[in-house]
């Protein structure tokens with residue numbers, strides 16, 4: 001240490017005080033840290049102490065110091081999630097208060113409805129209709145424009161809400177009669193040939209055609225185009241709910257199946273049914289609403 005009584009030695013070139021430390025003739029100048037730097041340093045120390053008091057900071061044997069503000073990362077997450085839920089709630093309320101057509105015309109609301117409907121579809125509908133709504137034996141494909149009960153927004157909404165041959169009081173309903181009790185095996189075979197000729201254009205059967213007009217056209221139409229009021233499928237489009245071979249068609253004529261789609265009004269809130277409607281309608285087969293009468 002330099003002797004305090006002696007005047008501090010100075011560097012000859014710069015005239016700055018030296019600390020008196022010297023290595024091989026090179027001396028260290030006494031240049032203390034600038035005042036502003038010291039001040040900032042002190043401030044960070046004070047800040048740190050404050051931080052320790054307010055926020056969780058130091059590990060302890062049983063966990064960590066909790067801090068006076070009670071902040072935890074869980075609380076932060078909960079807060080962020082509450083914000084998301086609130087935003088979702090806003091959209092859900094809008095879906096509730098807007099008509100299907102209005103939702104379709106509002107791009108932001110529409111996008112929310114399609115995304116939500118897609119998730120809900122996977123949860124509630126995919127078991128029967130497939131994850132991509134492609135359908136399967138007895139379960140209609142919802143991507144194509146072949147509709148049993150109609151493909152505009154209101155028709156889809158009604159089908160989902162009330163179901164088909166379901167327990168809903170106003171369910172979509174119709175029963176194809178079992179013709180096995182009324183017609184002979186040959187007659188059924190002939191009708192089946194006629195039915196198959198409607199889509200293939202081959203192998204028509206005159207007796208079958210006549211029997212078809214008597215027994216079937218009231219529901220399936222004279223040309224087999226179907227009837228959506230009755231959920232009677234189009235038989236002329238080569239799209240089959242059941243199978244399209246002769247044995248399957250004969251089986252349907254003899255012992256028809258009556259496909260059941262559950263009603264969802266008791267299981268899902270109305271805004272979810274609306275989202276599902278928008279989603280199903282968006283899949284590609286969606287039709288424009290019939291003009292109101």
Ligand code: HEC
Pocket residue numbers: 121124125126127128129138139140142146147148149150156159160164231258259260261262264276280
């Ligand atoms: C238990 C099986 C099952 C579940 C689950 C199910 N469906 Fe269906 N769905 C059917 C059947 C079967 C039909 C055909 C009914 C018929 O034969 O007319 C159908 C028909 C439909 C139709 C009418 C198609 C047309 O061509 O007109 C729509 C739309 C539909 N379902 C949507 C849904 C939605 C959306 C959900 C989920 C909320 C759902 N389904 C859940 C079995 C199911």
Ligand code: HEC
Pocket residue numbers: 174175176177179191192195212215216217218219220230231232233234235239240241242243249252253257258259260
């Ligand atoms: C009362 C109305 C009604 C009558 C009459 C009727 N059907 Fe049907 N038919 C239906 C309905 C409804 C379905 C759909 C059943 C379902 O969704 O499970 C159907 C389904 C079918 C199918 C299955 C189509 C597919 O895509 O897999 C065939 C085939 C068929 N009918 C043929 C006939 C023939 C042939 C006759 C006359 C002998 C006939 N139907 C009479 C209402 C009728």
